[in-house]
Amino acid sequence: MAAQSIHIVGASLAGIRAAEALRRREFDGRIVLIGDEPHRPYDRPPLSKQVLAGDWDADRIELTKPEKFDALDLDLRLGVRATGFDLPTRTLSTSDGDDTIDAMVVATGARCRTLPGIEDMAGLHVLRTLDHTNALRAELDAGPSRVAVVGAGFIGSEVAATCRSRGLDVTMIDPMPTPLGRVLGEEIGSLMADVHVEHGVDLRTGVGVDRLEANDGHVARVVLSDGAVVEADVVVVGIGVIPNTEWLEGSGLTINNGVVCDATMLAAPGVTAAGDVARWPNVRFDEVMRIEHWDNAIEQGVHAAERLLVDDANALPFEPVPWFWSDQYDRKLQMAGRIGSADDIHLATGSLEEQRFAQLHGRNGRLVGVLGLNRPRHVMQYKTMIQNGTSFEDAVAAEI
Amino acid sequence: MKIVVDFDLCESNAVCMQIAPDVFEVRDDDFLYVLNENPDESDRERMEECVQRCPKQAISIED
Numbered sequence: 001m002a003a004q005s006i007h008i009v010g011a012s013l014a015g016i017r018a019a020e021a022l023r024r025r026e027f028d029g030r031i032v033l034i035g036d037e038p039h040r041p042y043d044r045p046p047l048s049k050q051v052l053a054g055d056w057d058a059d060r061i062e063l064t065k066p067e068k069f070d071a072l073d074l075d076l077r078l079g080v081r082a083t084g085f086d087l088p089t090r091t092l093s094t095s096d097g098d099d100t101i102d103a104m105v106v107a108t109g110a111r112c113r114t115l116p117g118i119e120d121m122a123g124l125h126v127l128r129t130l131d132h133t134n135a136l137r138a139e140l141d142a143g144p145s146r147v148a149v150v151g152a153g154f155i156g157s158e159v160a161a162t163c164r165s166r167g168l169d170v171t172m173i174d175p176m177p178t179p180l181g182r183v184l185g186e187e188i189g190s191l192m193a194d195v196h197v198e199h200g201v202d203l204r205t206g207v208g209v210d211r212l213e214a215n216d217g218h219v220a221r222v223v224l225s226d227g228a229v230v231e232a233d234v235v236v237v238g239i240g241v242i243p244n245t246e247w248l249e250g251s252g253l254t255i256n257n258g259v260v261c262d263a264t265m266l267a268a269p270g271v272t273a274a275g276d277v278a279r280w281p282n283v284r285f286d287e288v289m290r291i292e293h294w295d296n297a298i299e300q301g302v303h304a305a306e307r308l309l310v311d312d313a314n315a316l317p318f319e320p321v322p323w324f325w326s327d328q329y330d331r332k333l334q335m336a337g338r339i340g341s342a343d344d345i346h347l348a349t350g351s352l353e354e355q356r357f358a359q360l361h362g363r364n365g366r367l368v369g370v371l372g373l374n375r376p377r378h379v380m381q382y383k384t385m386i387q388n389g390t391s392f393e394d395a396v397a398a399e400i
Numbered sequence: 401m402k403i404v405v406d407f408d409l410c411e412s413n414a415v416c417m418q419i420a421p422d423v424f425e426v427r428d429d430d431f432l433y434v435l436n437e438n439p440d441e442s443d444r445e446r447m448e449e450c451v452q453r454c455p456k457q458a459i460s461i462e463d
Contacts, residue, residue, distance in 0.1 A: 017452070020452075043457070045455065294455060295415070295453060295455070298452060298453055299453075323415075325413055325455060327411070332411065332412075332413070334413070374430070376412045376413050376414040376426055376430065377412075377414050377417065377426040377427065377428070377430075379414065380414040380415065380417050380418040380426070381418075383418055384418055
């Protein structure tokens, strides 16, 4: 049963943490790490912040220091794209040829959604990879007259904040009534709207994008669905991501908005998945999840790797309390567990007015989520309570 | 084993505190305090997890 070699498809956060976990568990077989980008694994959160701001260069964001990376003794295949997989014959096809796999971790992540019906043109950007960031940063360096950010989600909000810190004029556009409202709820969403406006963002909510217009092939303006025109020579689209599963169509694995796994992250015998691409039932919340957070990619990468080293009888369910953060201006937003499906909400500390608080979310009498703004200690202490199954009542009463 | 925090990088996400509250503490001033700079060698795996899961990669271990 023990695997002799393990292919990890996807060389970003989940993939490299999977490789490291295998070596930590003293797996001494061959590890093939395949990544379609030309770069060694790097950290993505700084891309929309320090790297885009021009404060950090690419060498600051490597995920594993070169000496530790080399010690992993990987069969590293960068610039190689997985193109297909056949489960019955265990054949992995790549842009570099076919391989028969023994065991595999699928960690191909996700890619940016683009505006439907809008052709690519100069000045139109998405932000997901280092190459994307370098391209956008070069245009920001040239001092555009205005940056239009389409989508006020996490990436859009961070890009808007970074552009403002560079002194650039910014318009942010979103069809929802408030930034991040779908995730955070209207109340906190409108607070985040205030934060952007206080920092000089021209915020246009409740309105979509009708079309982009170009001058000489370079974007020049965004025409909104209400007919308003935003003159902008750089447009950044941040409207979510799509899991990279096309290469697995017809493979024999179940694909449904991600690679479908069991509670232990197993997708098929000897095949696991991790990171943005993986969908699995999180038994802690009795909910099927696909999580696009940084911290999940680490934990899940480790779990998916270790799952390949144990037999079915000894496999543990993957049941994390999801957690993420987003830094915008001087505000640190953090969320742990589940929010959005709460039947009870309580402001545990601070206030919306001072833009510093922790908000507890309860479901069926249990604490299931916490949302914090500039309250990192509280978020983590409530996250521990979520992990421990603390009742909502006890969480509200707790003095921390 | 010595725990070293780069306080220029640290942004007090408090992930380390959740993993090892006996070693790391983020206080109400939003700053991180290292309660024990020299954890026992037997604690290495937990400290490595703190290093790996720090969103700012601000923690390192000096052997």
